[in-house]
Amino acid sequence: xxxxxxxxxxxxxxxxxxxxxxxxxxxxxxxATSGADWADRTKRLAARVPELDIFSQRLVTRExxxxxxxxxxxxxxxxxxxxxxxDPVQEVRAVENTDEPVPPLPQLAQRAKHRRERRERxxxxxxxARANSS
Numbered sequence: 001x002x003x004x005x006x007x008x009x010x011x012x013x014x015x016x017x018x019x020x021x022x023x024x025x026x027x028x029x030x031x032a033t034s035g036a037d038w039a040d041r042t043k044r045l046a047a048r049v050p051e052l053d054i055f056s057q058r059l060v061t062r063e064x065x066x067x068x069x070x071x072x073x074x075x076x077x078x079x080x081x082x083x084x085x086x087d088p089v090q091e092v093r094a095v096e097n098t099d100e101p102v103p104p105l106p107q108l109a110q111r112a113k114h115r116r117e118r119r120e121r122x123x124x125x126x127x128x129a130r131a132n133s134s
Contacts, residue, residue: 002042004054006031008077009042011060011069012112015120020066045080052076078112 010027011017019027031038046052054060059073069077 002046004052005042005045007054007060008069008073011067012074012077013119017069018066024067048080049076
């Protein structure tokens with residue numbers, strides 16, 4: 001399992017991209033024990049950005065007892081998850097340590113936004129169901 005890719009995937013699943021350390025540890029433990037599929041997936045994603053460093057590349061920031069994914073982090077994750085059109089081994093060029101933002105691909109950014117919104121609606125529905133069952 002690739003730790004850095006897993007952190008990006010966990011953070012992007014939270015509505016505001018912020019997770020406390022306890023949330024991160026819990027989610028990381030679930031994914032680490034979920035089987036070889038997750039490990040294989042994160043390795044494939046990491047191979048597309050071989051020099052990934054979530055902190056030095058400012059993809060994730062440390063805030064108030066937790067970590068938060070940046071817009072740049074969301075863009076890099078969207079690029080990593082993009083399906084190559086012709087060459088399945090095509091790699092996304094490594095993100096350099098510059099202040100230039102990674103240009104988001106409009107369609108991928110839109111799909112990522114819709115996925116985040118769906119996840120947020122499902123999370124809210126689960127919270128309402130828990131509250132109603134109490």
